[in-house]
Amino acid sequence: MTALTVPARPEQDASLRPVPWRRMAWVTWRQHRFALAGAAALLGALAVWLWLEGLHVHHAYAAAVDCHPASSGACGALVGYFLTYVATAQTIAIVLQAVPALIGAFVGAPVLAREMETGTFRYAWTQGFGRWRWTLAKLVPLGIAVAAAAGAFSVLFSWYYQPFFTQTLFFNNQVPLDPGVFDLRGVAFAAWTLAAFAIGALAGMLIRRVVTALAATLAVYTGLALAAGLYLREHYLTPLLVKNADAPGSAWQISQQWYAKSGQPVSQSALGQVLQAAPQLAGGKGGGGIPQDDPTVNQYLVQHGYTLWTTYQPGSRFWPFQWIEGGWLLALSALLIAATVWLVRRRAA
Amino acid sequence: MNMNVVEASGLGKRYGGTWALRECTLAIPDGHVAALVGPNGAGKTTLLNLAVGLATPSAGRVTVLGGRAPGSPVALDGIAFVAQDAPLYKNLSVTDMLHVTRNLNHCFDQGYAEARLAELDIPLNRKAGRLSGGQQAQLALTLALARRPRLLVLDEPVAMLDPVARHDFMAIVLTAALDDGVSVLLSSHVLTELERVADYLILLSRGRVQMAGEVDDLLASHRVLTGPAGEADRYAERPVVHVRRAEAQAHLLVRATANDPVPPGWEAHPVGLEELALAYLREPGAAALPGPTLPGPARGRALPLDAGEPSEMTR
Numbered sequence: 001m002t003a004l005t006v007p008a009r010p011e012q013d014a015s016l017r018p019v020p021w022r023r024m025a026w027v028t029w030r031q032h033r034f035a036l037a038g039a040a041a042l043l044g045a046l047a048v049w050l051w052l053e054g055l056h057v058h059h060a061y062a063a064a065v066d067c068h069p070a071s072s073g074a075c076g077a078l079v080g081y082f083l084t085y086v087a088t089a090q091t092i093a094i095v096l097q098a099v100p101a102l103i104g105a106f107v108g109a110p111v112l113a114r115e116m117e118t119g120t121f122r123y124a125w126t127q128g129f130g131r132w133r134w135t136l137a138k139l140v141p142l143g144i145a146v147a148a149a150a151g152a153f154s155v156l157f158s159w160y161y162q163p164f165f166t167q168t169l170f171f172n173n174q175v176p177l178d179p180g181v182f183d184l185r186g187v188a189f190a191a192w193t194l195a196a197f198a199i200g201a202l203a204g205m206l207i208r209r210v211v212t213a214l215a216a217t218l219a220v221y222t223g224l225a226l227a228a229g230l231y232l233r234e235h236y237l238t239p240l241l242v243k244n245a246d247a248p249g250s251a252w253q254i255s256q257q258w259y260a261k262s263g264q265p266v267s268q269s270a271l272g273q274v275l276q277a278a279p280q281l282a283g284g285k286g287g288g289g290i291p292q293d294d295p296t297v298n299q300y301l302v303q304h305g306y307t308l309w310t311t312y313q314p315g316s317r318f319w320p321f322q323w324i325e326g327g328w329l330l331a332l333s334a335l336l337i338a339a340t341v342w343l344v345r346r347r348a349a
Numbered sequence: 350m351n352m353n354v355v356e357a358s359g360l361g362k363r364y365g366g367t368w369a370l371r372e373c374t375l376a377i378p379d380g381h382v383a384a385l386v387g388p389n390g391a392g393k394t395t396l397l398n399l400a401v402g403l404a405t406p407s408a409g410r411v412t413v414l415g416g417r418a419p420g421s422p423v424a425l426d427g428i429a430f431v432a433q434d435a436p437l438y439k440n441l442s443v444t445d446m447l448h449v450t451r452n453l454n455h456c457f458d459q460g461y462a463e464a465r466l467a468e469l470d471i472p473l474n475r476k477a478g479r480l481s482g483g484q485q486a487q488l489a490l491t492l493a494l495a496r497r498p499r500l501l502v503l504d505e506p507v508a509m510l511d512p513v514a515r516h517d518f519m520a521i522v523l524t525a526a527l528d529d530g531v532s533v534l535l536s537s538h539v540l541t542e543l544e545r546v547a548d549y550l551i552l553l554s555r556g557r558v559q560m561a562g563e564v565d566d567l568l569a570s571h572r573v574l575t576g577p578a579g580e581a582d583r584y585a586e587r588p589v590v591h592v593r594r595a596e597a598q599a600h601l602l603v604r605a606t607a608n609d610p611v612p613p614g615w616e617a618h619p620v621g622l623e624e625l626a627l628a629y630l631r632e633p634g635a636a637a638l639p640g641p642t643l644p645g646p647a648r649g650r651a652l653p654l655d656a657g658e659p660s661e662m663t664r
Binding site for chain 1 (some may be wrong): 371399401402403405420422423424425428429430432433434437438439440441445448449451454455489496567627
C-alpha cells in the first residue's frame with residue numbers, strides 16, 4: 001500500500017498570517033461610501049454657503065476698517081452695514097453646532113447597528129479577517145475621514161468668523177473663547193466630530209438598532225456638548241481674577257460677584273437695598289431692576305466699601321484650551337472605540 | 350486523515366436563565382455530510398454558532414478542525430459559514446459581494462464563483478437584496494465554497510427555499526463534499542432532503558444530543574417490526590424506540606440488526622432515515638449514542654400512538 005500524502009493548503013498551518021489590513025480599506029469604502037458622501041455633501045453645502053457669505057462679510061469688514069476719518073457719518077454707516085451680518089453669523093454658528101452630532105448619528109451609529117439589525121455580522125465575523133480586526137479596520141479610517149473633513153471645514157469657518165472678533169468695530173463683541181464659537185474653530189470641531197462618531201459606533205453596538213442608536217447618539221452628544229460648554233470648559237485652567245472692573249479685552253468673562261467689607265458675598269437683593277438708600281440713583285432708574293453694569297452704580301458701590309470680583313479666562317488661552325479640549329476628546333474617542341472593539345470581541349451571537 | 354471537524358464535550362450555552370444547549374458531547378469525523386436535526390428550539394443554531402466562534406460556551410468546550418479553538422485565525426480560515434436566511438449586504442451588487450468576500454479571506458476562488466453564478470443565471474450587477482430567496486441562498490453558498498473551506502457549516506440552508514431550489518442547493522453541497530472533499534455540517538428541520546445527502550446524523554432535542562452516528566450504522570442497527578397489534582406489548586422489554594399502531598397492526602421501531610431473530614408472526618423491515626429520525630424525535634426519552642463514555646443502552650417506552658400522519662417535521 002502506498003503512503004498517501006494529503007496535500008494541505010499552506011495557509012492552514014499554525015503560522016497562519018492575518019489577512020492584510022489594507023484589504024479591509026476597500027470593504028470599508030464600499031460599504032460606507034454613501035454615508036461618507038452624505039457627510040461630504042452636508043459639509044460641502046455648508047462650506048459653499050459659508051464661503052459666499054464670508055466674501056460679503058470680509059468685503060463689508062474691509063470697507064468699515066479702511067474708512068477715514070472713523071468718526072465721520074459715512075464711516076458709521078459702513079460699520080452699521082458690517083454689523084448687519086452679525087445675526088446671520090450667529091445663526092450659522094448655531095447650525096454648525098449640530099453638524100458633529102449629525103455625522104455621529106448618521107455615519108457612526110449605523111456602522112455596527114446595521115450589521116446587528118440585519119444579521120450580516122454573522123457573515124462578516126466568520127470571514128478569515130477576524131471580527132475585532134474587522135471592527136477596528138472600519139472604525140479607525142471612518143473616524144479619521146470624518147474628523148479630517150470637519151477639521152478642514154473649521155478652517156473655513158475660522159476665516160469666515162474672524163471679523164466678528166474685532167474689538168474696535170464691535171461693542172457687544174464675541175470672544176474666541178465664547179461657548180457658541182469656541183468648539184467650531186481650531187482643533188475642537190474635528191475632535192467633537194470624532195467623539196460624536198465614536199459615541200455613535202458604541203451606541204450602535206450596544207443598542208443594535210439603527211434608528212434607536214441614531215437617536216441615542218444625538219441625545220448623548222448633545223448632553224456632552226452642553227456639559228462641556230456650560231460647566232467643564234471654564235475649569236480647564238484656573239480662572240484669573242480682576243477687582244472692580246470687567247474682564248479685559250478678548251477675555252471670556254465667567255462670573256462677577258460683589259463682596260462686602262467683611263469679605264462676605266453680597267446677594268442681589270442686599271445690593272438692591274443698598275441702592276435704594278442712594279436716592280440719586282434709584283430716582284433716575286425708576287425702581288426697576290438694578291443695572292449692574294452701569295458705571296455710576298458700580299462707582300457708588302465701590303465708594304461704599306463693596307468690592308466687585310470678576311473671574312475670567314484671558315483670550316491668550318484660546319490655543320491652550322483648544323489643545324486641552326482636543327486632547328480629552330481624542331482620549332475619549334479612543335476609549336469609546338476600544339470599548340466598541342471589546343464588545344464586538346466578547347459578544348455572543 | 351482521522352480528524353474531527355467538530356468535537357464537543359460537556360458543551361453548554363445559556364442565554365439568560367435558560368440553557369439553549371446542555372451537556373453536548375459529540376465528535377463529527379472529517380469527510381462527512383453531517384446533518385444536525387431537531388425541532389425548532391432544540392439548540393441547532395446555538396451549536397453551530399459555538400462551532401463557528403460566533404458564540405462562546407457557558408460550559409464545557411468545543412474545538413474544530415482537529416483541536417482548534419473556534420474563531421481562531423486557522424478556524425476562521427478553514428470554516429465557511431452560511432447563517433440562517435443567508436445574510437448578505439443587500440445594497441451591494443453581486444460583484445461587490447464577491448469582492449468583499451475575496452478581500453476578507455486568504456483564499457478565494459474567483460473563477461469558481463463566477464462560473465457558478467453564471468451557471469445559476471445570477472446577474473453580477475444586480476444588488477444582492479434584489480435577488481430571489483433562492484438566488485440569495487445560492488449566492489451565499491457560492492461565496493462560502495469559493496473560500497475553499499475544509500468545513501462548510503450551513504444553518505437551515507433550505508428552510509426558505511421552494512422544492513426545486515432546495516434540490517439544486519443540496520446538489521451543489523453534495524458536489525462540493527464528494528468532488529472537493531469538503532466536510533459539511535448542516536442543520537435542518539426539513540428531513541426529506543437529508544436522506545439523499547447526509548451520511549452522518551446528529552439528533553438534537555431540547556438542548557441535548559439524542560442520537561449521533563454514521564447514517565449507515567444507525568440504519569443497520571434499527572429495524573421496523575410489523576405484527577398484530579395485540580402482541581405489541583409483549584415486545585416492550587426489547588429495546589423498542591417507538592410504537593406506531595395502525596388498525597390491527599403495530600409497527601415497532603427496535604434496536605436490532607438484520608441478523609437478529611424475528612418473532613413468529615412478525616415481519617422485519619429496514620428503516621429509512623426520515624422514519625428513524627422522526628421516531629426518535631417523537632420519543633425524546635430514547636437515545637442512541639456512540640462511544641463508551643456516553644450513556645449506554647437505548648431506553649424505550651412503548652407508547653400507543655396514532656398512525657403516523659405526516660408530521661410538521663417533514664413539512
